[in-house]
Amino acid sequence: MLSLKNVSFFQAGIGILANASLLVFHIITRHNFHRPRPTDITICQLAFVHLVMLLIKLDISFANMFISLDFPIELKCKIFFYLSRVMRGLSMSTTCLLSIIQVITISPNSYLSRFKPKLTKHVLIAFSCIWSLNLCSNSILVIYTVAHSNRTNLLNVSKYCSLSSMNSVIKKLFFMLGLSQSAFFVGLMLLSSMYMVIFLCSHQRKSEYLHSMSISPRISPAKRATHTVLVLVSFFVIMYCVDITISSFSTVLWKYDPVVLDIQSLVGNVYASVSPLVLISSDKRIIDILKKT
Known part of the structure; x- marks a missing residue:
């Protein structure tokens, strides 16, 4: 238990270190490069969301703030759990948005290409939509999140916080809302992944043709970025499926074992910890900055 x-x-x-570094690197590259990529602002949001998620996990910065302001423990529970759920939803929707932006970026002359000239404007509109969606869809949790007590009809969601039992109708509506939201974003990720796989396959055939013509093929920035986004989306979907399996099992039993809670927390934060490392290692601009330092 202690080792876990x-x-x-x-x-x-x-x-936390990786996401903070990714944010700093993107601020630096934005000043060094006059034409930042359309995905840059989305990656910055993803890094910020994951940074907040992991800070809540450590319960250091936020805990000190609430203690200094003398916040009641139940209010702290409501804010902590609400923020954690919002950030998890934003992690999913931002990853989905990143995959869609990459699909639009690599699309040839087609229906999607018409979004390229004003892609940054569309991204900002998408940001406002996904923030509004996640803030509103999780607002009901503020009502049902309580501090631990002697009551038996509570579902433990963290060390100090629990969810009180919901009305069956509200519980079903909340479950269906969360399920439909997850299905929508994961479905879009899978569709965009299929498109990117097709793009990579066609690019591979082109590379083989150039090689047969004795022309040295070079890995294009579009191919490198597409490969990175595809890795992120695939990794997210795998970890999300594992996380939702553990969460569903515990929710059905309406009981959290401390070990299961620790495992779910560990699994739920794997993507937030690994994704910035993948993005940093695959960004040639960041690698060039690191080489100069």
Whole structure:
């Protein structure tokens, strides 16, 4: 139990450092390069969302703030759990948006190409939509999140916080809302992944043809970026399926075992910790900055 918690905190520490570095690197590259990529602002939001997720996990910065302001423990629980759910939803929707932007970026002359000239404007509109969606869809949790007590009809969701039992109708509506939202974003990710796989396959055939013509093929920035986004989306879907399996099992039983809670926390933060490392290692601009330092 202790070793599992230590691994979880170590994971969160690595993730916080990586996401903070990714944000700083993108601020630097934005000043160094006059034409930033359309995906840059989305990657910045993804890094910020994951940074907040992992800070909540460590419960350091936020905990000190609430203690200094003398916040009641139940209000702290409501804010913490609400923020964590909102950030998890934003992680999913922002990853989905990143995959869609990459599809639009690599699309040839087609229906999607008409979005390219004003892609940044469309991205900002998409940001406002996904923030509004996640803030509103999780607002009901503020009502049902409570601090631990002696009541037996509580579902533990963290060390100090629980969910009180919901009315069956509200519970079904909340479940269907979350399920439909997840199905929508994961479905879009899978569709965009299929498109990117087709793009990579066609690019591979072109590379083989150039090689047969004794022309040295070079890995294009579009192919490199597409490969990175495809890795991120695939990894997210895998970890999301594992996380939702553990969460569904615990919710059906309406009981959280402490070990299961720690495992779910560990699994739920893997993507937030690994994704910035993937993005940093695959961005040639960041690598060039690191080489110069």
